[in-house]
Amino acid sequence: MATVPPRPHLLARSRTAEWADRVIEGIWDKGLHPQPPLEPDALWEIGAKGFSEEDERFGRSEEDVADFRLRLEKLCEALREEAELNSLGHTMAYGQITSAIRVRHDLGRLWQRKPGIERTPIAPPIIVVGQMRAGTTRMHRLLAADPAHAGTCLYHGMNPVRPFPDIRPIKTRLGLAIARQINPWIDTLHPFGALRVDEELPWLSHALSPVALEAQYRIPSYVAFSEARDATPIYREFERMLRTDAAMMRNTALPRVLKCPQYAEDLAPLLARFPDARVVVTRRNSVEVLASTVSVVSCQMAYQTESADLSVIEAEWTRKLALREERMTAALAPVAGPVAEVDFDALSADWESEIARVYALLELDFTAAAHAAMCAEQRRAAKGRHTAHQADYSELTAK
Numbered sequence: 001m002a003t004v005p006p007r008p009h010l011l012a013r014s015r016t017a018e019w020a021d022r023v024i025e026g027i028w029d030k031g032l033h034p035q036p037p038l039e040p041d042a043l044w045e046i047g048a049k050g051f052s053e054e055d056e057r058f059g060r061s062e063e064d065v066a067d068f069r070l071r072l073e074k075l076c077e078a079l080r081e082e083a084e085l086n087s088l089g090h091t092m093a094y095g096q097i098t099s100a101i102r103v104r105h106d107l108g109r110l111w112q113r114k115p116g117i118e119r120t121p122i123a124p125p126i127i128v129v130g131q132m133r134a135g136t137t138r139m140h141r142l143l144a145a146d147p148a149h150a151g152t153c154l155y156h157g158m159n160p161v162r163p164f165p166d167i168r169p170i171k172t173r174l175g176l177a178i179a180r181q182i183n184p185w186i187d188t189l190h191p192f193g194a195l196r197v198d199e200e201l202p203w204l205s206h207a208l209s210p211v212a213l214e215a216q217y218r219i220p221s222y223v224a225f226s227e228a229r230d231a232t233p234i235y236r237e238f239e240r241m242l243r244t245d246a247a248m249m250r251n252t253a254l255p256r257v258l259k260c261p262q263y264a265e266d267l268a269p270l271l272a273r274f275p276d277a278r279v280v281v282t283r284r285n286s287v288e289v290l291a292s293t294v295s296v297v298s299c300q301m302a303y304q305t306e307s308a309d310l311s312v313i314e315a316e317w318t319r320k321l322a323l324r325e326e327r328m329t330a331a332l333a334p335v336a337g338p339v340a341e342v343d344f345d346a347l348s349a350d351w352e353s354e355i356a357r358v359y360a361l362l363e364l365d366f367t368a369a370a371h372a373a374m375c376a377e378q379r380r381a382a383k384g385r386h387t388a389h390q391a392d393y394s395e396l397t398a399k
Contacts, residue, residue: 007185010298010310016181017088017303024087035087036094038079040072043094047101051109058108059118059240067233068104071208071226072097078219085217088182089304093217096205103206106161107241118240120247125256125274126362129328130282131321132261133292135344137190137199138381139282140259142355144197145377146370150254151197152245158202160241162248169194183303189296191381199260200238207237211262214320215297216304218312227323231266239273264324267331278337278362281328284344286321293317338362351378 005014028035036042048056057065079085079093111118126149128140144151155172162168172194179186186192205212210226213219246252255278263270271277294314301308332339340361347354355374359366 004184004188007188007299010295011302011308012185012299013303014182014184017183020182021086021088021303024091028087035090038076038090038093038097040069040076043072043076043097044101047098048105051102051105054112055105055108059111060108060237064233064236068208072101074225075208075213075219075222078222079217082219082221083217084305084307086304086306089217092304096212100206100208103160107244110161110244111240114247117247118244120243120252122243122246122252123255124276124278125242125258126278126280127263127267127270127274128257128259128280128282129263129267130261131264131284131286131289131293131324133289133296134284135282135342135347136259136261138347138351139280139342139358140199140257141197141377141381142351142374143280143358144257145373146367147373148254148365148367148370150246150249150251150256152200152203152256152258153195154192154198155194156245156249157198157200160203160206160245183299185299189299197257200242200258201260201262203238203241204234204260204262206241207234209234209262209266211260216300218301218305218307220316223320227265231269232272235266235269235273238270261324264328267328271331271335276337278364279332279335279339280358280362281332281339281341282344282347283341288344290314290318290321293321 027033036046075097083089083093085093107118126143128136128143130136130139140151143149155168158172158175159168176192176194192198201211209231210219210223214223242256242258246256258277271279294310294317297313297317298308298310301313338361340358342354342358351374352371356366359370
């Protein structure tokens with residue numbers, strides 16, 4: 001494992017990121033390539049190239065089609081007028097949005113070729129919900145390690161439509177290699193791996209949920225718009241992706257373990273799609289959650305704008321975490337099915353006892369095979385760089 005340079009402060013940027021920003025700006029200034037516009041029509045033309053209108057509309061209601069178009073319009077406006085992107089940030093936003101449009105069309109084309117795949121019956125999922133930095137990843141990967149369950153590999157999240165030949169793992173590895181050059185600290189924030197089970201954040205991003213965008217860019221108008229808007233169209237698209245993926249993976253009979261911090265904010269519309277789901281709620285000290293969240297967001301935002309401000313980030317995520325807690329609590333109140341709450345410190349102190357307790361609450365069998373697979377996952381996790389993140393954050397904030 002390559003040595004990671006020290007992170008000197010919360011808004012630090014790598015030399016590679018600064019170099020890339022200068023190179024991109026120079027290319028635009030010299031007229032070697034035009035700056036790509038962050039305008040809905042222009043982005044749509046690039047993302048939808050090679051597809052038909054029916055590829056976008058197939059399998060989706062008029063409401064869902066209209067929701068995506070409106071989100072695209074509002075997002076582009078916020079990026080242009082509020083985000084104060086540098087050249088690298090502008091390029092990354094352009095790439096994210098055109099990729100979302102392309103994936104949207106690619107899914108519609110797949111659904112036309114394989115009618116009904118997006119409605120494939122699946123086992124009720126297990127939803128891991130909680131604040132970011134509250135142990136959701138650890139809980140998610142332990143549960144997904146159980147051979148009786150299924151999880152979503154990162155390369156499936158990034159590229160939900162399987163090409164032939166299937167080069168998605170290679171593309172995802174290359175993408176991670178580039179990301180690690182731009183931001184060498186990403187693996188201390190979250191343990192990545194193309195073949196590892198990971199959260200479904202990319203699927204939500206493909207539907208223009210703010211989940212990844214608000215942690216990268218300062219876009220208050222889009223965040224406010226999204227928070228005030230019914231997220232049901234996003235979760236209808238999410239459901240179609242999940243059912244499609246389960247059919248392609250041939251694991252429809254296994255409960256899929258789902259996890260993303262955005263679920264805390266959107267738990268009500270998510271549970272409306274999967275009313276028979278089992279739910280696991282992770283809890284952690286709110287001061288520690290905020291501290292770790294600020295560290296993660298500042299690390300992502302720093303290299304995409306010259307205007308990142310720690311006081312603004314902390315104020316926004318204090319508000320955001322409170323909103324997610326409020327909405328999660330309200331959504332859990334009427335749940336009649338199995339719900340298990342997990343304490344971050346208890347899971348750290350004795351994960352085997354905590355997992356056994358969770359299985360009992362969820363009325364699941366904690367088998368010897370599940371225990372062995374979880375032990376292997378724990379050994380793998382113990383080698384990751386993310387285990388030092390809290391210590392790194394404490395040292396950085398003390399400076």
